Each structure stands twice: as C-alpha cells, then as structure tokens.
Amino acid sequence: MIKKLKIKNSGIIKLRFFNDFPDGNLVIAESGRNIPFQIKRVYFINHLFNPKAIRGLHAHKKLEQIIFCINGHFEFYLDDGHNKQKILMNDPYTGLRLGPKLWHSMRGFSSDCVILVMANDYFKESDYIRNYKEFLDYVKKDK
Numbered sequence: 001m002i003k004k005l006k007i008k009n010s011g012i013i014k015l016r017f018f019n020d021f022p023d024g025n026l027v028i029a030e031s032g033r034n035i036p037f038q039i040k041r042v043y044f045i046n047h048l049f050n051p052k053a054i055r056g057l058h059a060h061k062k063l064e065q066i067i068f069c070i071n072g073h074f075e076f077y078l079d080d081g082h083n084k085q086k087i088l089m090n091d092p093y094t095g096l097r098l099g100p101k102l103w104h105s106m107r108g109f110s111s112d113c114v115i116l117v118m119a120n121d122y123f124k125e126s127d128y129i130r131n132y133k134e135f136l137d138y139v140k141k142d143k
C-alpha cells in the first residue's frame, strides 16, 4: 500500500491491533500516541457505490487529518504543489497523515470501501482551498 512518501506534510500512521482470529480484530487509535494530535472530530465515508466518484479536490490551510481505509480500497492522489503521488489505500491498520497544504482527491472506490478520518479541528469552510490555481498560489506564497 503506502511505500515511500515523497509528499510534504504527510506520513504513515500504524495502528496497534489484537488479532483474536476467528473472533475478530480489535484495533486501537490513541490521541497523542499513535495519532499525533488531539482528536476533535471523527467522520467516516461509506456507501461508495459509484466507482466513478471523485471526492476531495481541495486542500486545507491548517487542518491535520489521518485517513484510514478500514474496509475495501481506494486510490489517494496527493499533490504538495511540487510533487505528486498516488497511493493505494487498502490496509485498515495503516493510515495516512494528510497535513496542511496538500491538494488531494480520492477515486477508484470499491463498493465496500469505508474511509475513517480523524481530525485535529472542527469543520471550518474557511480552512478549505477548493480551487487548484488558488492552491498553487497559496503554496508559492508560503515559501
């Protein structure tokens, strides 16, 4: 799934789990331990029945998020304004840190895909950059 990341403000987060096969897996995420911030918001995306769906297509100014694909798979496209990378998300125990200033989209969803997200802040539309040209200007200005 995630090999080597060449994108800024990203990272790989591993979750601990207890494998009680055949009685299930218990998987753990803890704020300030394997999740590198205090979690203020959790949301999930399911019912991804349209294989042509494209989600994301924005960047955040400040928000930190950790993205998990806890069932099925999807393709994550990341762009820091200089480098781009495509990552296959198909491991429920490995999350991707999606830090600020990363243009991203999510595509190629399996219909059983469930995406779980932990964020360090509440939803704020003013933190979004939804225009790619604006994103490139924002990243340039920042240097």
Ligand code: TYD
Pocket (backbone or CB within 6 Å): 041, 043, 045, 054, 055, 056, 057, 122, 123
């Ligand atoms: P958006 O972040 O654009 O979804 P995606 O990146 O997966 O395509 O959010 C979709 C809609 O949901 C948008 O109108 C904002 C709203 N929303 C909230 O109200 N609260 C939230 O925590 C999130 C993530 C989205």
